Amino acid sequence: MKQPGNETAGTELKKLDEQYQKCKFTELNLVQKKRRLKGEIPEIKQILEILKCMQKKKEYTNSMETRFLLADNLYCKALVPPNDKVCLWLGANVMIEYDIDEAQALLKKNVTTATKNLDSREEDLDFLQD
Template sequence: METVMALTVSLDFGFLQEDVDSFMKQPGNETADSALRKLDEQYQKYKYMELNLSQKKLRLKNQIPQITQTLEILRHMQKKKETTEPMDTHFLLADSVYCKALVPPTDKVCLWLGANVMLEYDIDEAQALLEKNLSTASRNLETLEEDLDFLRDQFTTTEVNMARVYNWDVKRRSRENLKSAESKS
């Protein structure tokens, strides 16, 4: 939420209160079109932020089950390392392509860290690393959810503000047309 809050502060040019007249008197709000343009620009920035946060959320939602599955495998390997018999398993070679293997008891595992990097760890170290990564990913997912909720509130506020400015302008033009009609008669 810190990222969203920081951007919000930098974008903040004064949210409309109930008094649209005072808002329209602020510098940069000479016309309803200029105020609406700024509000729309702010709205588009929020949309862009939502897109980025949604993509991060999707990546985390995919990452968490993978980490959980790897932790389960490590726990199973931890139990099997005390025995002398090999573990019968199937492992993924490619999408939907598995290979059958007999894995001898071991106290070492290799973990893909990303960017084509694989490191060998003791099972205990790998388990600690993955538990830490799972905790971090879960915390980040919660933060992203809060940020997205905050952005949804900002969408609503910005849309309401745009409607208020538009309605203010319609009323202003209506009053001006009425005054000009009265002065002609």
């Protein structure tokens, strides 16, 4: 406190409090991103499993019965004919049709990226907490 340039104790405490609030805000953002990534990774892996199943079933001529989500806790039965195309929801009201192989490659890349991002967020949180 006795160093030149320091003002009163109140103003110095206020500066320290502002820095602490910035750190807490950064920590909150990192925790939210980490939580989102932890939810995305299993979802992407589940979609990859579905694509593997679809790839096996496309060799057969009979349709595959499935249930899909319409709304929260509301599912509908559907018969899906053998097909080599899938539509992936990319977000922001965008859906794109892919071949199953292309969709698998894209989703595998997304899982790898999400895993790297999750590891990075965990390292950032550890650094911030230290």
